[in-house]
Amino acid sequence: MSDTRTEEAPPPSDGGPREPEAPKDRAGLLAYLIGHQSGVVIVVALVIALLIGAALIRYQGVNPWYAYEVLLRGALVNDGALTRTLQKTAPLVLTGLAVVLPLRVGLFNIGAQGQLQLGAIFGAWVAYVAGGAGFLGAVLGMLVGIVFGSVVGLLVGVLKAYRGVHEVISTIMLNYIVAGVTFWLVVGPLQGESSRTSGIPQTESIPEAARLDTVAGVPVGFAVAVVLAAVCWWVLGRTTFGFRFNTVGANKEAARYAGVPINRVVVLSMLAGAGLAGLAGALEALGTLHRFEPAIVGSLGFDGITIALLARANPLATIPAAFLVGILRTGAAGLQFQTGIAPEIVDLLLALILLMVSIPVLGKWLFRSRADKQSVATTSWGN
Amino acid sequence: MERLSTWASKNRTPLVIAAAVLVAAYAFNLVRGDIAPSMFGAAWGYAIPLVLAALVGVIGERSGVVNIGIEGQMLLAAFAGFFVAAVSGSMIVGVLAGIGTGLVAGGFLAVTAVRWRMDQIIAGVVLNIIATGLTSFYLVSGQSLPGVIPNVSVPLLSQIPLLGEVFFSGRSVIALIAILAAVLVHLALFHSRWGLRTRAVGEYPSAADTAGIKVERLRMVNVTLAGSLAGLAGVYLSMDASSTFEREMTAGRGFLALAIMIMGAWRPLRAFSMALFFGFVNATASQLQQTGGFSIPPQLTATLPYVATLVVLAVAAGRVRPPGAVGQPYVKKDQ
Amino acid sequence: MKSTRYLVAVPAALALALAGCGGSTGTSGAGGDTGSDTGSGDTAGYSTDDSNCADEEVFCIGLVTDTGNVDDKSFNQSAHEGAEAAATELEGVYKYIETQDAKDYAANMAQFTDNSYDAIVTVGFLMTEATVAAAEENPETKFIGVDQGYPEGTELTNLTGLIFPEDQAGYAAGFLAGLMTETDKLGQVLGQEIPPVQKFAKGFENGAKAANDAVSVQTVYHPAGDNAFNDPVWGAGEARKQLAQDVDVVFGAGGNTGNGALQEVAKADGAGESVYCIGVDTDQWDTVPQAQPCLITSAMKLITKGVTDTLMTAESGEFEGVQTVGEAGIAPYHDFEDTIPDDVKSQVEEIVAQLQDGSLETGVTL
C-alpha cells in the first residue's frame, strides 16, 4: 500500500521549486510526535483539558478550584502522598516507555496491559520462591518480569515482522489471552497456599527481604523507572542501536537499503517495550502489592498510551507525563473523600487530555502553520 | 444462468465451505437434536451484536478508516438507549436515542480521524476512553426499562427446519435487522454505486478523487452512518439481550468484532459467518462445561476466539488483504 | 480501550460478588449524585460533615469499597446500604471512598483514620490483609471487614470479619427448585468460579438432589477472568440456551451476569408458569424488578443487615469476636406465594429450620 502514498503527499515545505507529488517519508505519526517540538501545544492541551474538567466538576456542584486543590494536596502535599504518587508514577513511566519504544519503530503497542500482567505474575512468583535470597530474589523477580513481558512482545513482534499481523490486533488479542491465562494461573497452579481455602485469586506473599522499599521517601521502583527512561533516551539518541530504531521508524525502505535488519528491529522494539511493561508489573508486585493479584494491572497499560502521546514519543518526557497521571490517580481518592466527586472523573480527565494532545487541529490553531497539515498519521493498518 | 455459474466458480471455496458447514450442522442436529438447536441458537445470540459491530468495522475500513472505537460507540449507545428509555418511559425513544448516540460517536470519529486527520487508531482509543469515562461517571443505578423489544417470527422462513428455528423464530427485531444489515451491506458494497465509490475511496482515494468523488465527504458520511449500526449493537446489549446497563458491559465485543472483520476478510457475509463461528465456539465451550466430563479451565476456553484469530492471521498472512488505503488520511494535492 | 476499569473490577466481583441490594439507592451512590452528598446528607438521615468526628458524641462511619462502586448491585452496594442505614439510625456521619486501584486500600482507609472516624467498613476479601494491618495500627478505630475471614490467631478487639454461609442459602434454594421442576432439569448461570460462588452452586445442587434424586443440574461459570460478574448479555444467552434444553428453573448467581440470566428467563414463554428463576444474595424481587415474572425466591446472604447490625454493636461497645457469622436463607416468595404448593413450602421451611439449627449439613466441601 505504500505506493499509494506518493499521490497523497503534501508539497515540499521549502527548497527549490518542485512539483507537489514529491514523496515523503511514511513516518507521519512519528514525525508529528517528534518533529513537533512545541511543548506549547502540550501545555495548551493540558490547560484546555483541565478547563473542560473544571466545567464538569462545576456541574457536579463543586468548586473546581477547590477540587483541583484537594487533588493536588492529596497527591503531593499530604503526609506520604508524594511517595505514593511516585510509587504510582514508576510503573506508568515504564508502560509509557513500553508504548514509546515500539512507536519509534512505527508500531503502536496497545498491549502493555497484558505484557505487564504476565510480567507481574511470574515476577511475583519467582520473587516469592527466591525470596530467601533477599535482595537477589527481588532482582531475580524483576528479571523474570522483564523476560515474561518480553515473551508477549516477542510474539507480537514476530507475528508482525514475519507474518504481517498488525500489532494493534495482536496486542488486543493478547491482552485477552494473557488475562485468561494469568487468571487461570492465579486460581490454579500459582495460587498462594494460604489463599486456596478462602479462594482469593492471589499468589503467595513475597517475603519482606525480597520486597522493594522506599529510600528516603523515594520508592526504589521509581528510581529504577527514571534510570531506565534516561537509558532509553540515551540509547535512542546516542547509540547505533537507537539509530537503527529511529531509521526503521523514519523510513523503513531506507533502513532496509542501509542494511538495517528491519524485522529484527521490529521484534526488538516490541521485545524491549514489552519487557519494560513486564518490569512494571514485577515492580508493582515487589514494591506495592507484594504479591500478584489480577487487579495489579489496573489501567496502567492504557495510561501508558496517554503518557507516550503526551511525551511525544520522547523517553525522557515520559517521566513528567507519568508524574501527571500519577498525581491524578493518587489524588482521586482524596477528591472523593473531600468533595464526593466520583473518582471516575480522573478517567474523564485523562480522556480529555489524550484527546487534546492528539488532535493535530490544536497545533494548527495555535500556530496556523502548514506543518500541521503534514501531521497525517500512518499507523500502517493492515500491514 | 451463465452469470450464476460464473458467480459460483468465482466463489467456489466459500460455497463449498458453506455447504460443508450446513451439512455438518444438519448432521449434528440429526444426532443430537436435543441440544443442537439450542447451541446454534446460543451461537447466533452471541453473534448478533458482533455482526452489527463487525459491519461497522467493514464499512469503516472499506472506506479507508480504521475504527477501533466500536467498543466505545457501543458502550455509549447502550448507555444512552437504556437511560433514555428508562427516563422517557418509551422503548422506541430509547432505541432511537441509542442509534442516535451511535451516529454521534461515529461523527466524532469522522471529524477527528477524517476531517482533522488525527491518527485513526488514536482517535478510536480516545473514543473508547471517553466512552468508558462518561458512562461510568454518569451512571445512575436503580433504573429499569419500561418494556421489552418484541420478538417476532418470520412467516415461512421460520418453518425451515433448524435454520428457521435458529434465525427466524422468536428472535428479536434487532436480530432480524442484523441479518438484513449483513445482506444489505454486502449487496450495497458490491453491487451499488455507493459501494463502488466506497471501495474506491478505501482502496485508492486519489483515483476516486480524480474521478470526481469527494473522498473526505464520503468517508465522513460512511463512518458516521456506520455508527448507527454500532448504536443498534449497543442498544441490543442493554435493551434486548439484557435489560440493564452496567459499566463496560460491552465486555470487549467491539474488539472481538474487529477480529471478526479481519477473519471475514472485510466482507460482510463472511464476517457474519465468522461471528457465528465464534458464537458456536462459545456455545460449545459452555456446553462442555455444562455437561461436564471435559475439564479445560473455563478461563482458558474463553481465550479461544482470540487465540484462533491470532492463529488464523498468522497462518493466512498475505491472503487476508485489507483495503489499500486503510488507516491513511487522504490529503488532497494542494493542501 | 477495553476495560481500563473492568480489569480493576475483577476482584471486586470476585469476593462473593453476588447480585443484590436492598431497594433503590436513593440519592447517594450513583456517580451523578455523589457530588451532592455533601449537601444532601441531612435529608438522607445522616450527615457527611465529618469535622466533629473526634468528638465522642458523633459516630462517624467510613466505608472503603473493593475496587468497585457503591452502586454495583453487589457486595459493595449491600455494605454501603448497611452502613448508610446504621448512620441514619445513629444519626451519625457517613462517607465512602470507591477504591480505584487495589494498591490504594491502605491510603483510602487512612483518609478515615486521619479524620478520627469511629468505624470503618472494608468490603471484600481482597482487603483482608490491609484491614488487619490498619486495625493493628489504629486501635481506637473499629474495623468491619465484609466477607473477610482472618487467619487463625488474629486477636484484635477492634476488628471483626463478617462471613456468611452461602452453601446453606444455596441448599435451601436448590431444595425448592428440585421440588418445583417438572422437567427434572435445573440450570445455574454463574459468575467466576471461585469458592463463594461454588458454595452457592454446590449447595444448590445438593439441595436439589436431596429434594428430587431424578434431577440433573446444568452448571456453567462465566469463562472470562475479567468481566465474569459483569456480563449480563452472556448470562442471558446462557439462560436462553438452558431453557431451550428443557431446563425449567434457572439459578442466576453471578452479579450482573446472573441478573442477565434472571431477566432472560423472565422474558421467556411460560415465565412464572412453567419456568422459574431464582436470584441470589439479597431478595432480588426488589433489586432486579425485571426478574419478577419468574422469580420464585432468592438465595440470600444478608450483607446489608449484617453490616448495620455489626455497626450497631461497634457503636455500643466491643465486637463479639473476630469473626461474625451473618445470616443466610431464602427470600420470600412474593407473588408466587400462591403458585407454590403448600406442601412444597412446608418442606422447604423444614429444611431451612434444620439448616439453621445445624441438624442438616449441606455436604458442601471445597
Added chain:
Amino acid sequence: MSESTSRPESEGTPHPTRGDTSQSHLADIATTDAALELPPEQSGFGEGVIGEVLLDIEGLSKSFGSVHANRDITLNVRRGEIVALLGENGAGKSTLVNQIFGLITPDRGTVSVKGDSTPIKDPRDAIRRGVGMVHQHFQLVPVMTVAENMVLGHESTRAGVVLDLDSARRMVRELSEKHGLAVDPDAEVDDLPVGTQQRVEILKALSRRVDLLILDEPTAVLTPQETDELLGVMRELANSGTSIVFITHKLREVLAVADRVYVLRQGEVVGEVATKETDATGLATMMVGREVVLSIDKEPATPGEPVLEIEDLHVRDDRGLAAVDGFSLTVNAGEIVGVAGVEGNGQRELVEALAGMRKVVSGRMRLGDLDLTTANPYQTHHAGLGHVPEDREKHGIVGSYSIADNLVLNEFDQAPYAKSGVRQFDAVRENAERLREEFDIRSSGVFQTAGSLSGGNKQKVVVAREMAFKPKLLMAAQPTRGVDVGSIEFIHRRIVEARDEGAGVLLVSAELDEILSLSDRIAVVHGGTVVAEMRVEDADRTEIGRLMAGDH
C-alpha cells in the same frame, strides 16, 4: 493580465498548410530514433482542423509555502491542437495541469474552458466541463475491474442504486473498438501490464466526452512500441477535434506529435513555439536555460580485473513472477557498463538483488572474491558495493534525518562514526562537512534535514555517500532521474571519476542518452535477460532501440 495579446507567440498559431513541412521534420527526427517512427497513416499532421481557443489560462500562479510552483502562467490551447508542456522535473508542469483539472486551486489567475472562466472547483467540475486527465501515476483502483474503474464517479445504475456493470462493459468494448485500444472489461487492473493500464486511463478519460485531454508524462512507463501507439492515438484524437495537453521531458516526443510547445522553467513559461519552427537543441536550450552539455569528456576506459560477475541470475518481482530471467554480466574494474532497457524489464529487481534487498531464486553473483548471492544489504555494502538507488526518496535518504546522518546512513555503526555502539557525532559532522564541500551539496548546513533539499541535492547526498567509501563496484540506478541539469552534469562527472579511480560501475538507466554518453560497454536487457552486449563505439541508437523493444 492582458499579456496574452501582446505575446508574439500568439500570432504564431499554426496554419493549415503546415502539413508538408512537419512531415519532413518528423522524418528528420525519425532518423535519430527509429523507435519513434510512426506509421504514415498515424502521423497525420494537418488532417484535423485546428479551431478556436478551447483552453485559455491567464496569469495563473500557485505557491506552496515559499515555493512558487507556478508564476504568472499564460497559455492557450485551441480545439484539435496538441500542446506539449516541456520542462525539467520541478518546472511546475504537473502543478499547472492539476489546476486545469481542479485538483489544485490556483492562488491567482483564471482558467477558462470554452470561454467559461468560473473557477474549476474540483475534478468533478472539470470533467463536467469537458476536461479529462490521464495522470502520471495511474488513477485506477487496482483491485477493481476495468469496467468498474471506467465508470467510477459516473456510474449508471438501475433503479437509482444498483450498479449497472453490463452497460459499463458494453461501453468499454465500444470505446476500445472505436479507438483501437483493446482491453478486457472484466480484467482486474492489478493484473494488467502498465501499457494496458494506461489504455484504460485514456479510455476512462474519453468515456466522458472530453474536449481537452491532459496527459501527464504518459510515456514514462511505456515501451517504444507502446509509445508509438500512444502518439498515434493522440494524433487521431486531435484530428477528430479533441485538444490535448501533454507533459513530457522527452524532446523527441514533442517534436513527433505536438503542434505547439510551451517550455516551463522554475514555474514560469519561458518560451512558446510551434514545433515546426524548432528542433531538439533549441527546445533543450529553452528548457535548461543554457547550452546543454550533450556528452561527457572522458578518457577511454582501461578495464582491469572483473569486479562483478553475474551468472544466470533469476529473481522474482513483487508478484512472484520471474523478472530477472537468466541474467549474466561481468563488470570489470575501471569500466562503466550501462544496462539499457525499457523500464520494467527486470532492471529494478536486478539492482535490488545485487544490493541484497531481494532474494535470488537461482544463479550466482560475485563481487571480487566474495559470493553475494545470499548476502543482505549490510553484507553487500561491506563487500564494497556502492548503490545509488532508483528511488532516492524511498530508499536513498531518510527525509527527517539531517544531511550528516544521511551521509553515514550505511556506515553509522563503523569506526570512526561509532565506537562500541556509541555514535561519534564529531566524526559524523566532519565527514558531512567534507562531503558537502566535495560534492557541492547546496544546503544551509550539514544539520539541515535532507527532506528539505532539492532533488538534485538529495541525489548528491546519496552519490556522495555511496562514493565516499571507495566502493569496488558502484551501482547507479537511474542516477539522474528528476535531477536538474547542473546536478546531472555533476553526477555524471563523479561517476566517470569513480571509474577512473578504478571502480567498476554498473549504470542502469532508462535514458538511452545517459547510457550512450557514460558507458564504456552497453548491455541491452529485455525480459529480464541480456539480449545484446556491445562496446559503446559499436553502439547504434536504432539498433539498441530495436533490441530494447524485444526485437532480436
